[in-house]
Amino acid sequence: MKVSPGFFPLTGLATRFVDQLVQCRRLQLKVLEGSEHHVLIELPYSTELIGYPDTGVIHGGVITTLMDTASGSAVVCSIFDKFNSLELSPTLDLRVDYMKPAQPHKSVFGFAECYKLSSSIAFTRAIAYQDSIDDPIAHAVGSFMRISPDMVGDEFRRALMGDEYE
Template sequence: MKETADVFPLTEMASRFVAQLTQCQKLKLKVLEGSSKHVLIELPYDTQLIGYPDTGVIHGGVITTLMDTASGCAVVCSIFDKFGSLEISPTLDLRVDYMKPAEPFKPVYGFAQCYKLSSSVAFTRAIAYQDSIDDPIAHAVGSFMRISPEMVGEEFRQALMGEPRND
């Protein structure tokens, strides 16, 4: 089954994964890159996301959601690339360190890597930034539970694989 993982475009699968999540739809998150090594997601600036009306700064919870989503998406891509299967991987732990506020009126990018897959847990690191990844807004480390492919619902699997629904 590894052949499937080699030819399947992970950016497209990552995009479909993000499109399935209601909070991502509301935030208008867009996957720019998806690979076995990383995921890059764009969060466009929106006045509805402002946490501090006097400054126009995006709420920190939105940045956390961006990094959690990018990290979870990186896990899905990494598992699919390595094993050729889909797994549900809910967040076990996510530690976020904020370094500075995001500048108003500019998109924020979430870059995440799944750097270790054990038999039951996936480990990630992520950075939220605007102009340069070397000047982060925040960074995060996370762990995600690996749940067997049999637990992935058929409708969700079809959506991620880009297959038509069997209605």
């Protein structure tokens, strides 16, 4: 799936957020869409990510990282859209239900939405899939702590806001 940059207004913010995370750069995660409602991230297949050498199946921990990252990115986008501010939102809880292994030699996509923002917690749900979101590899639900925008350092804020930072 190809998406032109800027098609979703928060794609740039989600991309810069993901690019700040070392494990995401190592996994070569690529944000395809970011909006106030959802984030879609691609995990390209790599032999370095194999958990089961006999089958070529990606390790489950990598799928968990994809789901956590997509969910956290959705929280960042949702908060920014609603409050026009950046907040740190570490994962409090993430439950991943695996339904089937990912097929070897194919990208995996992580689709996540932040469906509820309370004053202190953000709630997410996510799906990992390959060919169709209707045929999931895994489902996840998560909760993320909302920490004051004052706790975001200038360097991190600059990295996420890019040219828009004052």
